Amino acid sequence: MKHRISHILKQKPSDERLVVEGWIRTKRMSKTVCFLEINDGSSLASLQAVIDLTSFASAKTLEDVTTGSAVSAEGILVQSPGGNQAVELSCDAITVHGSSPVDSYPLQKKRHTLEYLREIAHLRARTNTIGAVARIRSEVSYAVHSYFHDKGFYYVHTPIISTSDAEGAGQMFQVTTLDMLNLPKSSDGQIDYQQDFFGKKASLTVSGQLEGETYAMALKNIYTFGPTFRAENSNTKRHLSEFWMIEPEMAFCDLEGDMDIAEEFLKYVFNQVLTNCPSDMQFFSRFIEKGIADVLQQVVETPFTHMTYTDAIKELSANNGKFDFPVSWGVDLQTEHERYLTEQVCKGPVIVTDYPKEIKAFYMKMNDDEKTVRAMDVLVPRLGEIIGGSERESRLDVLEKRMVDLSLNPEDYWWYLDLRRFGSVKHAGFGLGFDRAIQYITGMQNIRDVIPYPRAAKQAEF
RNA sequence: UCCCCUGUAGCUCAGUCGGUAGAGCAGGUGGCUGUUAACCACCCUGUCGGCGGUUCAAGUCCGUCCGGGGGAGCCA
Numbered sequence: 001m002k003h004r005i006s007h008i009l010k011q012k013p014s015d016e017r018l019v020v021e022g023w024i025r026t027k028r029m030s031k032t033v034c035f036l037e038i039n040d041g042s043s044l045a046s047l048q049a050v051i052d053l054t055s056f057a058s059a060k061t062l063e064d065v066t067t068g069s070a071v072s073a074e075g076i077l078v079q080s081p082g083g084n085q086a087v088e089l090s091c092d093a094i095t096v097h098g099s100s101p102v103d104s105y106p107l108q109k110k111r112h113t114l115e116y117l118r119e120i121a122h123l124r125a126r127t128n129t130i131g132a133v134a135r136i137r138s139e140v141s142y143a144v145h146s147y148f149h150d151k152g153f154y155y156v157h158t159p160i161i162s163t164s165d166a167e168g169a170g171q172m173f174q175v176t177t178l179d180m181l182n183l184p185k186s187s188d189g190q191i192d193y194q195q196d197f198f199g200k201k202a203s204l205t206v207s208g209q210l211e212g213e214t215y216a217m218a219l220k221n222i223y224t225f226g227p228t229f230r231a232e233n234s235n236t237k238r239h240l241s242e243f244w245m246i247e248p249e250m251a252f253c254d255l256e257g258d259m260d261i262a263e264e265f266l267k268y269v270f271n272q273v274l275t276n277c278p279s280d281m282q283f284f285s286r287f288i289e290k291g292i293a294d295v296l297q298q299v300v301e302t303p304f305t306h307m308t309y310t311d312a313i314k315e316l317s318a319n320n321g322k323f324d325f326p327v328s329w330g331v332d333l334q335t336e337h338e339r340y341l342t343e344q345v346c347k348g349p350v351i352v353t354d355y356p357k358e359i360k361a362f363y364m365k366m367n368d369d370e371k372t373v374r375a376m377d378v379l380v381p382r383l384g385e386i387i388g389g390s391e392r393e394s395r396l397d398v399l400e401k402r403m404v405d406l407s408l409n410p411e412d413y414w415w416y417l418d419l420r421r422f423g424s425v426k427h428a429g430f431g432l433g434f435d436r437a438i439q440y441i442t443g444m445q446n447i448r449d450v451i452p453y454p455r456a457a458k459q460a461e462f
Numbered sequence: 463u464c465c466c467c468u469g470u471a472g473c474u475c476a477g478u479c480g481g482u483a484g485a486g487c488a489g490g491u492g493g494c495u496g497u498u499a500a501c502c503a504c505c506c507u508g509u510c511g512g513c514g515g516u517u518c519a520a521g522u523c524c525g526u527c528c529g530g531g532g533g534a535g536c537c538a
Contacts, residue, residue, distance in 0.1 A: 028497050035497050048498070067488095084498055107489045108473060110499075115530065116473070207538090233463060234536060245538065324534090335534075388538065433538030446531095458529095 003197075006043035013079045013087055018092060020047055020073045020089060023126060024065055024100075026109045029053075034062060036091070038073060041125070045131055045280050048080065049073045049091040061096060067101030067109050068126070084390035114307050121453055121462045125323045129288065132280040133450050136273060138440050143272035144225055144246055144434075147265055153221040153248060160227065163200050164412065171231035172203035173241075197355075204229035207431065209247050210363075210416050213392060216249035216427055217419050223248040225434070233457045237446040238383060242455035255365075255374040255391040258428035259351050262378055262387050263304045264350070265432075270296045273441055289443020296441065298348070305346040309355045309372065312337075315345055340383040349380045362402045364390040365426075375428070380433030383440055389430020396420035 002019045003011075006036030022265040029035075032053050037046040051147060053059060067069060075091035082088070106120045107127065117124040144156065161175050177197040186192040193201045204332065208224040215222045224247045233417050248261065274281060274296055285293040308314075313329050316337050320326040333341075333352070341350055354372040357364070364373035378387035393399040399420055403410050410417060438450040448454035453462045 026498080026500095027507075028500060030497070030500090032495055033497075035500090037498075044499095050496075081496060082498065103472080103489060110473070110487055112473065118530095171465055181487085228538080230537075232536060235463085236536090237532080239537070243538070332536095385538065431538060436538060 004042035005038065005040045005045070005047045008077065008089075009043065009045055009085070009087065011077055011087065013077050015076055017074060017305045018077060018089065020049070022047070022071065024069050024071060026067060027062075027065060028148060036065060036071075036073065038071065038089075038092075039131075040125075041131055041134075044128055044283050045085070048082070048085055048088040049075065049094075050088050051091050051094070056092065058283050058364070061094060062095040066100050066102045066105070068102075068105040068107060070097040070100075071095060072097065076175070114446065118448060118454070119263040122243070125401075125452070128283065129444075130449065132283050133166040133438065133442055133444060134452070135280055136277055136284075136442055137425060137450065139273055139277050140269055140441065141389055143269045144223075146272075147268045148221075148223045148248065151221065151261075153223050154215070154219045156208075156212060156219075156222045156224055158205070158211040158224045158226065160205055161198075161202055163198060163202050164210065172206055173229050173231045175202045175204060206230055207245065207247065209249070209429065209431065210413075212249040212429065213427065214415070214419060216251045216429070217423065217425075220251045221248070225277075230310060235457065238439065238446070239455055240435060240447055240451065240454055243447075243451070244434035246432040246434055247429060249427065251425055251427040253391075253428045253429055254426050255353065255376060258389050258391060258430060259304075259353070259376050262376070262430050262432075263349075263351070263446055265389075266378070266437075267300045268344040269437070271300050271439065274300070284442045284444075288445075294442040302348060305348065305350040306353065306379070307346075307350055308353050308435065309333075312341060314351050316340065330356050330358065335384055337382070338379045342379050342381040342384075347381075349378060352377050352379060357402075360390070362406050362408060363392050363399070366395045366398055366402070369402075374428075378430075380440055382443075383436055386436050386440060387430050387432045391426060394420060394424045394426050396424065 001016060002021065005020065005022060008018065014447055020040070021113065022038040025037035025046050027034065027036050033326055034051040034053055036047055036049040036051070039046040051062070067303065072095040073089060073091045074093040075089045078088050078090045080086060080088040090439045092462060107123055110128065114129070117127060117130060168307065176192070178195065184192040184195040196202070202457055205228055210223050212222060224245070226244065227242055228245045229242055232239070248256065248265075250261065252460070274293060277309065281293040281296075285291055298452050310329065313327055316323070316327045320339070323336055325336070326338060328332070341352070344350065353374070353376045354367060356371060357366065357373045360373050360375045364375050366373055374391035376389050377385050380386050393402065396417060399417065400410050403413065434452050435447050438444070439447055442450065444450050448456065
């Protein structure tokens with residue numbers, strides 16, 4: 001019988017013959033016995049295969065069983081006399097599918113730095129840390145879909161290629177089939193995009209929100225989950241130029257409903273990971289971020305703190321001496337302020353609402369004070385902003401005025417404004433940076449280590 | 463994009479006052495009756511990031527470019 005190692009490790013010893021397929025992590029030999037650690041990616045733990053060399057028929061094949069090689073090992077599961085595992089494979093036959101020369105295999109059986117592993121991104125999933133990240137990432141993806149599915153949300157595929165600069169959210173990557181060495185020019189000397197593939201300037205999407213809103217205005221509750229792109233030259237441990245975003249959008253929903261969903265959603269996802277990936281989470285708790293599993297558990301059990309921007313500024317300005325950048329009403333919260341709020345004041349996630357309209361996007365609903373908008377950011381310790389959302393402006397006249405005030409051309413957004421002309425209703429949504437969520441859950445310091453092949457400025461080797 | 467740090471063996475790093483480099487791990491060989499970060503002994507390994515400069519002499523000092531890390535801004 002073939003089974004994944006995660007399954008085998010939970011079984012009791014039996015006489016049933018097993019075939020185990022995987023890659024060798026380490027080999028330890030003595031005169032009469034050989035120990036192999038076989039890992040197939042299904043769990044952090046490897047299966048120990050033990051070969052009795054006094055009776056093993058083809059000892060020569062063991063020379064090819066080296067760190068990194070792909071093997072099938074056959075035998076029966078027995079109780080392990082060793083202390084580190086309950087069961088082990090008593091192995092009497094082994095097939096080497098692909099050997100792995102020890103003098104050139106880049107992964108040694110020792111600890112490597114994450115920086116080094118980034119240089120061998122095609123092999124790093126074979127390490128404990130990156131393998132565990134990959135499993136968590138998959139589990140979180142599944143949890144995202146199951147949460148929304150169970151709540152009656154529909155998954156909408158918004159376009160990757162966009163011709164609208166959704167929220168002015170950063171520089172966009174241009175998409176073109178024009179000959180870069182021979183660009184067609186119109187009479188005024190500008191590039192003639194009418195000759196480009198789409199007949200107009202096109203870019204990779206920075207957000208699926210505006211398109212998502214159009215489907216929320218038909219299906220009521222929807223979400224998107226896909227890649228987004230920012231061409232910002234930002235070099236930090238929590239930015240990527242290609243990252244994944246989850247964007248729910250709910251019709252007949254105000255900011256309070258938006259915040260309720262955001263909190264419930266995060267807690268659901270955290271709880272799923274804690275329940276379904278206990279050994280991986282234990283690994284992160286021990287070696288990556290001390291106690292992260294307990295922190296997540298506490299987050300799941302504790303209501304999020306709520307605070308208006310104005311109250312946050314009051315709290316922060318009373319401690320202005322502690323900051324490099326003192327705050328006053330109207331300024332955007334900087335990293336140090338977000339961390340102070342989450343780590344010192346609230347000691348956990350906090351939702352900050354009702355920001356000044358000047359520092360938020362055009363589509364957010366204006367409050368009656370005409371100074372603040374119905375925005376909400378979920379801030380978490382260590383990372384800062386993990387979710388940004390708002391109730392959308394559903395009043396046509398107010399929205400048009402906002403666009404004009406911000407020098408946006410309403411004609412460019414004609415279809416978006418149509419939503420306010422035909423059956424407009426209050427609605428709200430938010431965006432969650434998927435990779436940042438993985439960072440938060442695992443405690444991984446650098447966002448480049450939670451996505452298989454990170455894209456950033458000057459970095460797209462793989 | 464700005465500020466700071468950094469680049470030496472396959473990996474992680476040390477290298478003093480400028481005098482042609484060395485430690486752990488990895489790897490190899492041998493040993494070891496059950497190991498699990500295996501252990502013990504011996505052995506191998508260098509374009510000191512690139513280019514230029516100062517000097518009798520540069521890993522070391524200077525300039526410059528490139529790579530990596532941290533912080534900031536921007537955001538998710």
